[in-house]
Amino acid sequence: xxxxxxxxxxxxxxxxxxxxxxxxxxxxxxxxxxxxxxxxxxxxxxxxxxxxxxxxxxxxxxxxxxxxxxxxxxxxxxxxxxxxxxxxxxxxxxxxxxxxxxxxxxxxxxxxxxxxxxxxxxxxxxxxxxxxxxxxxxxxxxxxxxxxxxxxxxxxxxxxxxxxxxxxxxxxxxxxxxxxxxxxxxxxxxxxxxxxxxxxxxxxxxxxxxxxxxxxxxxxxxxxxxxxxxxxxxxxxxxxxxxxxxxxxxxxxxxxxxxxxxxxxxxxxxxxxxxxxxxxxxxxxxxxxxxxxxxxxxxxxxxxxxxxxxxxxxxxxxxxxxxxxxxxxxxxxxxxxxxxxxxxxxxxxxxxxxxxxxxxxxx
Amino acid sequence: xxxxxxxxxxxxxxxxxxxxxxxxxxxxxxxxxxxxxxxxxxxxxxxxxxxxxxxxxxxxxxxxxxxxxxxxxxxxxxxxxxxxxxxxxxxxxxxxxxxxxxxxxxxxxxxxxxxxxxxxxxxxxxxxxxxxxxxxxxxxxxxxxxxxxxxxxxxxxxxxxxxxxxxxxxxxxxxxxxxxxxxxxxxxxxxxxxxxxxxxxxxxxxxxxxxxxxxxxxxxxxxxxxxxxxxxxxxxxxxxxxxxxxxxxxxxxxxxxxxxxxxxxxxxxxxxxxxxxxxxxxxxxxxxxxxxxxxxxxxxxxxxxxxxxxxxxxxxxxxxxxxxxxxxxxxxxxxxxxxxxxxxxxxxxxxxxxxxxxxxxxx
Numbered sequence: 001x002x003x004x005x006x007x008x009x010x011x012x013x014x015x016x017x018x019x020x021x022x023x024x025x026x027x028x029x030x031x032x033x034x035x036x037x038x039x040x041x042x043x044x045x046x047x048x049x050x051x052x053x054x055x056x057x058x059x060x061x062x063x064x065x066x067x068x069x070x071x072x073x074x075x076x077x078x079x080x081x082x083x084x085x086x087x088x089x090x091x092x093x094x095x096x097x098x099x100x101x102x103x104x105x106x107x108x109x110x111x112x113x114x115x116x117x118x119x120x121x122x123x124x125x126x127x128x129x130x131x132x133x134x135x136x137x138x139x140x141x142x143x144x145x146x147x148x149x150x151x152x153x154x155x156x157x158x159x160x161x162x163x164x165x166x167x168x169x170x171x172x173x174x175x176x177x178x179x180x181x182x183x184x185x186x187x188x189x190x191x192x193x194x195x196x197x198x199x200x201x202x203x204x205x206x207x208x209x210x211x212x213x214x215x216x217x218x219x220x221x222x223x224x225x226x227x228x229x230x231x232x233x234x235x236x237x238x239x240x241x242x243x244x245x246x247x248x249x250x251x252x253x254x255x256x257x258x259x260x261x262x263x264x265x266x267x268x269x270x271x272x273x274x275x276x277x278x279x280x281x282x283x284x285x286x287x288x289x290x291x292x293x294x295x296x297x298x299x300x301x302x303x304x305x306x307x308x309x310x311x312x313x314x315x316x317x318x319x320x321x322x323x324x325x326x327x328x329x330x331x332x333x334x335x336x337x338x339x340x341x342x343x344x345x346x347x348x349x350x351x352x353x354x355x356x357x358x359x360x361x362x363x
Numbered sequence: 364x365x366x367x368x369x370x371x372x373x374x375x376x377x378x379x380x381x382x383x384x385x386x387x388x389x390x391x392x393x394x395x396x397x398x399x400x401x402x403x404x405x406x407x408x409x410x411x412x413x414x415x416x417x418x419x420x421x422x423x424x425x426x427x428x429x430x431x432x433x434x435x436x437x438x439x440x441x442x443x444x445x446x447x448x449x450x451x452x453x454x455x456x457x458x459x460x461x462x463x464x465x466x467x468x469x470x471x472x473x474x475x476x477x478x479x480x481x482x483x484x485x486x487x488x489x490x491x492x493x494x495x496x497x498x499x500x501x502x503x504x505x506x507x508x509x510x511x512x513x514x515x516x517x518x519x520x521x522x523x524x525x526x527x528x529x530x531x532x533x534x535x536x537x538x539x540x541x542x543x544x545x546x547x548x549x550x551x552x553x554x555x556x557x558x559x560x561x562x563x564x565x566x567x568x569x570x571x572x573x574x575x576x577x578x579x580x581x582x583x584x585x586x587x588x589x590x591x592x593x594x595x596x597x598x599x600x601x602x603x604x605x606x607x608x609x610x611x612x613x614x615x616x617x618x619x620x621x622x623x624x625x626x627x628x629x630x631x632x633x634x635x636x637x638x639x640x641x642x643x644x645x646x647x648x649x650x651x652x653x654x655x656x657x658x659x660x661x662x663x664x665x666x667x668x669x670x671x672x673x674x675x676x677x678x679x680x681x682x683x684x685x686x687x688x689x690x691x692x693x694x695x696x697x698x699x700x701x702x703x704x705x706x707x708x709x710x711x712x713x714x715x716x717x718x719x720x721x722x723x724x725x726x
Contacts, residue, residue, distance in 0.1 A: 112483055117381040167535060171684070174691035244541035259534040261488035267456070 024194025029237035035187035048227030093341030098287025394512030526596030611645035
């Protein structure tokens with residue numbers, strides 16, 4: 001591997017943060033409030049722990065195959081035929097997750113920013129940008145995401161402003177723990193889907209050259225950061241909105257911004273959607289990247305795959321936006337896809353690699 | 364060269380936008396009024412004040428403030444009807460104030476305001492006021508200096524600073540309206556000598572106006588009990604020896620504690636502990652016995668506050684959030700409680716302590 005193509009610790013940290021942040025956060029307070037009411041912050045912590053466990057399993061897997069891409073690992077463990085089948089499942093799975101997050105993104109832009117612009121135009125802009133970036137492979141995507149992370153600073157400032165500008169009702173958080181332990185665990189699934197994106201870790205193998213323990217520390221740090229951000233946002237939402245209102249709003253985080261008003265700037269929610277576009281697009285970019293990476297390695301075949309996958313995503317997004325039934329179909333498939341691709345397959349591979357004692361021997 | 368041509372051609376493609384709108388095509392609404400219709404009690408009479416912006420050429424703009432009225436069953440239909448009167452799109456994104464007539468607000472204000480929350484054009488930091496009598500009468504006042512909506516808006520804003528009114532916006536109202544643990548209060552405006560005048564606070568039970576009001580002096584006391592001190596605040600206390608004359612205490616600081624306890628037989632008692640730090644700013648009779656003034660102020664404020672609480676309990680309006688206190692501390696009791704009955708009968712104790720810490724420039 002050429003030295004300039006390696007990712008630094010900081011790049012990995014921000015990449016995974018950008019992958020995890022996204023459209024899920026905007027509607028999360030509503031979904032959690034419906035499940036566990038005032039204890040909406042508990043599932044966030046539970047999900048944080050679950051993600052951490054998953055990350056450790058991923059780490060155990062890639063530790064055994066240093067410098068290998070995730071699409072080579074199944075072939076090494078299970079042989080060429082089953083390995084290729086697993087890769088294809090991964091490809092389809094990540095493509096579906098990417099498509100779904102892009103449908104949500106396009107709908108959001110259409111609802112809040114550009115109501116009269118047709119869906120195909122918005123989707124075209126987003127997918128064109130994503131393909132353009134992904135074709136240049138990991139290092140360029142990583143650099144782009146690092147630059148994009150600058151927008152997290154105004155988001156942070158906005159959250160601080162809400163903390164001081166909006167009347168907060170601490171009593172909305174009480175009584176603590178009334179909803180029961182089981183329900184909290186169950187509803188952490190909702191949050192788990194909102195913090196997806198950490199699968200990226202599986203694919204960075206060939207682009208890192210650092211001690212394994214350092215890699216784990218870095219990704220754990222991003223997970224902790226994400227959990228903290230989500231925790232703060234959820235607690236803020238529960239304190240600001242009454243339970244009744246929070247159950248009605250589709251995107252509570254945007255309404256949180258909508259209540260702010262200053263002498264010079266109004267309608268902060270629209271500005272916020274604009275800023276939040278970057279982590280939301282980052283999710284699309286990253287899913288396009290990892291789905292293409294699941295079947296092609298580098299160079300020309302990879303570029304071709306990116307263009308084809310981008311085209312498929314675009315067609316699926318546009319068709320889903322004009323057809324409500326198609327969208328519902330995605331919602332149903334999505335859950336199983338996530339369980340299969342994000343949790344089941346990597347766990348299975350890890351288990352097999354330890355049972356069959358397969359690992360890459362450094363030549 | 365090729366790149367250059369490509370860039371120039373793409374400029375033509377990119378210049379189009381579906382979502383552009385010119386300011387001159389829009390009618391900015393700055394105030395809205397809602398009343399019960401005189402002819403048919405099922406209909407709502409709505410009025411708007413819209414700015415008509417016309418370019419005179421040469422950089423000059425003429426702005427006219429027009430009044431339009433119409434009748435309809437719901438807010439949305441009113442908006443639809445009123446479009447027939449104006450050329451250009453009506454724009455509610457800068458509606459700073461909403462007036463609601465007292466008769467209509469007794470029937471519930473939440474259906475009126477729903478579409479402001481649902482649509483993504485509604486301006487959530489705008490103010491809502493209740494008008495004693497017809498709301499349209501206030502809105503139709505013609506004032507040469509500035510549009511009437513801004514005049515009332517500025518009045519409300521300065522009253523908020525002087526602790527005469529709590530800070531209520533469309534947004535904060537929303538969170539209290541639907542929450543049975545707490546009730547909102549709204550500013551009360553009246554037309555007097557062809558001018559709008561803020562006369563106090565309208566008490567609400569959920570989203571229904573109870574018909575009872577507090578005057579501005581009582582409003583200040585209510586806000587002290589709510590621990591909601593504005594920028595400044597004054598209380599006038601009659602002298603013990605000469606009740607015709609009053610001395611003025613300016614509030615510098617406030618410490619409040621609200622405690623609710625349940626006794627063994629299931630009745631609730633709330634205690635409000637208030638420590639008010641004041642500066643004596645007007646002492647026309649030059650009474651130099653500060654200790655005596657303090658003690659007397661204690662007595663007078665306690666008595667007045669008790670009056671306020673009696674009114675609140677009588678009409679079942681709970682702006683203090685005692686219901687919320689019980690619901691968060693004693694969730695089990697809250698569930699089987701008949702709050703409607705319990706609130707009217709429960710004991711609310713007061714413990715007021717006034718400190719005169721400063722005496723202005725004179726001793």
